[in-house]
Amino acid sequence: MAVQTRNLFVTSVNADHREGICEKCKIPLVKEFYMDGKRKRVRMVCPECGGLGRLISRSVSIQPPSPPQCVKFSCLFKFTLDTLFCALLSSYHSRRVSYAEKNRHKEILERYRTGNPSPTSIIEAIHANIKLSCPVCRKYNVNLFLNGGN
Amino acid sequence: MAQSQTVTDTGIAELILLWREELATGMESIVCLDMATPCTAAVGSTFADPADTAIHHTDSGLLLAAIDTVGGDTTNTAGDTITFDHVFTATATKNVAGIHVCNNDDDVAFIECCFNAVIPVENTDTITIDGQSTIDQAA
Numbered sequence: 001m002a003v004q005t006r007n008l009f010v011t012s013v014n015a016d017h018r019e020g021i022c023e024k025c026k027i028p029l030v031k032e033f034y035m036d037g038k039r040k041r042v043r044m045v046c047p048e049c050g051g052l053g054r055l056i057s058r059s060v061s062i063q064p065p066s067p068p069q070c071v072k073f074s075c076l077f078k079f080t081l082d083t084l085f086c087a088l089l090s091s092y093h094s095r096r097v098s099y100a101e102k103n104r105h106k107e108i109l110e111r112y113r114t115g116n117p118s119p120t121s122i123i124e125a126i127h128a129n130i131k132l133s134c135p136v137c138r139k140y141n142v143n144l145f146l147n148g149g150n
Numbered sequence: 151m152a153q154s155q156t157v158t159d160t161g162i163a164e165l166i167l168l169w170r171e172e173l174a175t176g177m178e179s180i181v182c183l184d185m186a187t188p189c190t191a192a193v194g195s196t197f198a199d200p201a202d203t204a205i206h207h208t209d210s211g212l213l214l215a216a217i218d219t220v221g222g223d224t225t226n227t228a229g230d231t232i233t234f235d236h237v238f239t240a241t242a243t244k245n246v247a248g249i250h251v252c253n254n255d256d257d258v259a260f261i262e263c264c265f266n267a268v269i270p271v272e273n274t275d276t277i278t279i280d281g282q283s284t285i286d287q288a289a
Binding site: 062 | 156157162219233236240249265274278283285
């Protein structure tokens with residue numbers, strides 16, 4: 001059985017969905033090229049105040065876990081945990097973006113628009129998913145159990 | 151459904167043609183994918199036949215356009231990464247499920263990306279794409 005992977009190419013794409021009218025000045029944003037270190041970047045800014053427009057949602061890349069490098073139980077177990085975490089994290093970000101888009105004109109927690117902070121462990125990812133699916137819990141920026149605050 | 155992104159088979163074939171100095175062109179264009187539900191990026195997708203039932207947007211500011219910036223960067227070894235940034239400005243209410251990053255001839259999709267969820271854009275909304283692809287010797 002051949003395992004097909006495409007590790008040689010690692011691709012990531014992030015997408016910011018923003019309003020094109022400055023929230024403060026109420027004028028259309030204009031395209032601006034700028035340097036980020038050595039990298040030439042592009043963004044939409046307000047010509048008056050330099051604002052970036054209200055963020056509606058940010059889609060983020062999630063890289064799948066690396067394949068196991070050995071057949072020891074520890075390697076396979078780690079791969080299983082990494083895969084589970086990847087699945088939970090993917091689920092969280094998919095639901096987060098859907099939630100942010102459906103509530104684009106409402107006040108929601110900024111973390112659901114930006115994706116930050118993002119869960120960093122399986123426990124946090126499970127907690128974040130449960131919290132996001134609870135209409136009451138997701139309104140409050142409080143976390144009694146986890147440092148990640150999801 | 152997770153966001154998925156991949157270099158397509160046709161994209162790799164175009165890259166090999168470039169290495170062989172045969173008839174091929176580099177990364178130049180970008181277009182939004184139109185689909186009402188989230189798509190899943192696939193290596194077998196092509197410029198003419200994107201993932202699932204997605205099609206290319208052909209109007210409303212989401213159509214095929216020259217990428218705003220394409221540059222080089224370093225992830226593991228010097229110059230192993232290509233970066234691309236682009237801003238789409240919608241002129242109508244549409245669904246955006248993902249993007250295709252294409253060659254200069256607009257006949258090959260190098261990279262296909264399907265977003266975390268469908269992004270419903272309204273008139274004047276912007277989508278800022280921040281992408282990169284690394285040929286990773288360490289992988």
